Amino acid sequence: MTSVIPTRKRPLLGWNITDGAAVSRYDLVQTLRVPELMFFSIVQPIMFVLLFAYVFGGAIPIPGAGEPSESSSEIYRNYLMPGIFGQTVAFAAAASTVGMAEAMSTGLIDRFRSLPMANGAVLIGRTFADATRQILVLAVLSLTGLLVGWRITGGFWNAVLAYLLLLLFAYTVSWIGASIGLVMPNVETASTAGLVWLFPVTFISNAFVPLSSLPTFLQAVAAFNPVSTVVLSARELFGNPTGIQPDYWPLQNPILYTIISCAVLIAVFSTISIRKYSKTTSR
Amino acid sequence: MTQAAVIAEGLVKEFGSVKALNGIDLTVERGQVVGLLGPNGAGKTTAVRILSTLLTPTAGRAMIAGYDVVKQPEQVRKAIGLTGQAAAVNEYLTGRENLMMFGALYHLPKTYVKERTDYLLESFELTEAANRPAKTYSGGMRRRLDLASSLIAQPSILFLDEPTTGLDPRSRLGMWDVINDLVANGTTVLLTTQYLEEADQLAQQIVVIDHGLVIAKGTAEELKDQIGGDRIEISIVDPSRVNEAVDAIRAVASGEPLVEELKISAPVSGGSTVLVEAVRALDSQGVEVSDLVLRRPTLDDVFLHLTGHVAEEDKPAEKPKRGRSRS
Ligand SMILES: Nc1ncnc2c1ncn2[C@@H]1O[C@H](COP(=O)(O)OP(=O)(O)O)[C@@H](O)[C@H]1O
Numbered sequence A: 001m002t003s004v005i006p007t008r009k010r011p012l013l014g015w016n017i018t019d020g021a022a023v024s025r026y027d028l029v030q031t032l033r034v035p036e037l038m039f040f041s042i043v044q045p046i047m048f049v050l051l052f053a054y055v056f057g058g059a060i061p062i063p064g065a066g067e068p069s070e071s072s073s074e075i076y077r078n079y080l081m082p083g084i085f086g087q088t089v090a091f092a093a094a095a096s097t098v099g100m101a102e103a104m105s106t107g108l109i110d111r112f113r114s115l116p117m118a119n120g121a122v123l124i125g126r127t128f129a130d131a132t133r134q135i136l137v138l139a140v141l142s143l144t145g146l147l148v149g150w151r152i153t154g155g156f157w158n159a160v161l162a163y164l165l166l167l168l169f170a171y172t173v174s175w176i177g178a179s180i181g182l183v184m185p186n187v188e189t190a191s192t193a194g195l196v197w198l199f200p201v202t203f204i205s206n207a208f209v210p211l212s213s214l215p216t217f218l219q220a221v222a223a224f225n226p227v228s229t230v231v232l233s234a235r236e237l238f239g240n241p242t243g244i245q246p247d248y249w250p251l252q253n254p255i256l257y258t259i260i261s262c263a264v265l266i267a268v269f270s271t272i273s274i275r276k277y278s279k280t281t282s283r
Numbered sequence B: 001m002t003q004a005a006v007i008a009e010g011l012v013k014e015f016g017s018v019k020a021l022n023g024i025d026l027t028v029e030r031g032q033v034v035g036l037l038g039p040n041g042a043g044k045t046t047a048v049r050i051l052s053t054l055l056t057p058t059a060g061r062a063m064i065a066g067y068d069v070v071k072q073p074e075q076v077r078k079a080i081g082l083t084g085q086a087a088a089v090n091e092y093l094t095g096r097e098n099l100m101m102f103g104a105l106y107h108l109p110k111t112y113v114k115e116r117t118d119y120l121l122e123s124f125e126l127t128e129a130a131n132r133p134a135k136t137y138s139g140g141m142r143r144r145l146d147l148a149s150s151l152i153a154q155p156s157i158l159f160l161d162e163p164t165t166g167l168d169p170r171s172r173l174g175m176w177d178v179i180n181d182l183v184a185n186g187t188t189v190l191l192t193t194q195y196l197e198e199a200d201q202l203a204q205q206i207v208v209i210d211h212g213l214v215i216a217k218g219t220a221e222e223l224k225d226q227i228g229g230d231r232i233e234i235s236i237v238d239p240s241r242v243n244e245a246v247d248a249i250r251a252v253a254s255g256e257p258l259v260e261e262l263k264i265s266a267p268v269s270g271g272s273t274v275l276v277e278a279v280r281a282l283d284s285q286g287v288e289v290s291d292l293v294l295r296r297p298t299l300d301d302v303f304l305h306l307t308g309h310v311a312e313e314d315k316p317a318e319k320p321k322r323g324r325s326r327s
């Protein structure tokens, strides 16, 4: 049977983008089908906001920050919110890990790989969808922040840039998460392994405490941690207190360092994961 | 073009120290249905994955529709449809969304995909469930959606890895109908199965593999003949009537009857009409029968015959008489 069926013309940017967009679209449709999942991924950061703001709030001083008229807990809330943003979008990686492991535990990866679609499309689509979901998460978090007294004072376009940097960071960690998912033996392992590395990565940073409070060695690690620079960028752009920065290049150029480190990480992990994907079969 | 749809030569696949394929040769002519028959772990899935470009062979080569699976995977993928052993549909998406998604990823125009989706949903009896998430489907429906997904681009060559494993008997029959229809329309099919009966129903040629090696090839009839084909088995009530019963059975059998106390069995040919003849012959001899069955050879029988070991690895090898089924 040789029937002639039409095929679409090769798009200008190649099939990776077009196929990735198709995968992404249906990934997002899937989100709408499981609203519970989205709900809980929002509840957790809201809980963090409330716990940090009201439980630790007054206990963590931010040296050199805020007006003399403000109480230390007011200062901390404004300091805290960008940290929560950074931590929350970092956890987008866990969804990518579980998502890839799930696709491999069913026959889906085999089907995708047997199609004449672009090699990178499944990963490109998946990571893009995972980052896109963070838009809603950031919106809900911002509202919660405004309710507990967080304020944006850095101007509209700076705030837009802050959110874009956070999304770029979400996209970056999604690539790392997807790469981990590809080498997991099963979904159960993936849902644990996808989370564990995120705790040190988000806590050894300036997300919740000023770097000056860390021991010198951890301070150096934290200074080069992109979580610190994306959070610092957001603090500067939102006009929130930043505290006093130790003397490291990334902390003096947080926006530039965030963009460069994200670009490098995306390049490395997309290369590794697409190569791995091209040899992967369902388990 | 006269080249066969699927040609595999000396396929070897090693996973570390595990040799999944040990040098498999395979040919599927255009329009033909070949059944790859073997027990769990024989290497069926590995073979299908190499032929559908998912795995690279350690040695050997394979051509699909004239294209090399290693050097021209893109062209191979355009020509094939794959329905793997595990269901390959997104459970959260509806049946329609699944088909639309795969259609888009085949780079087919949207209007074509829409029409084709409607057609496939209709012909696979999924129209009513089309807008429900696949999660809510029964096993049979899911498998049909799975198969429909691999047909969205009207592939000329179809790989089906254990298409009915895990289905209830009714869904299995339904799946057989669907596959037979495809074949009637000229699709080339390579399917794998653990059941001789299934290969018998669907395939013109059967290739039996074990431990990554082809151990027999032929039509279902040829394979069954190798192990003596069908056997009739009766149990009589009165031991003193054994001789009459043996005579009656001999009259309808294609070989010498075997007697084991009250049980008499013999090879037969001609399917179920033999049963009717046997009943008449026994009746005319006045022999009273407590049980009468036609035993068809199973994969286990083929295996015992071909390899001297049982199909399931963890089952201890019994030694029943050759050709006798352990049902
Ligand atoms: N990815 C893999 N890594 C290691 N061993 C594998 C892998 N895939 C299959 N095998 C082994 O190869 C052999 C053949 O497996 P498979 O092709 O799945 O057999 P079948 O489909 O006939 O049940 C088995 O021993 C199996 O354990």
Ligand SMILES: [Mg+2]
Binding pocket: B041, B044, B045, B046, B085, B161, B162
């Ligand atoms: Mg298998």
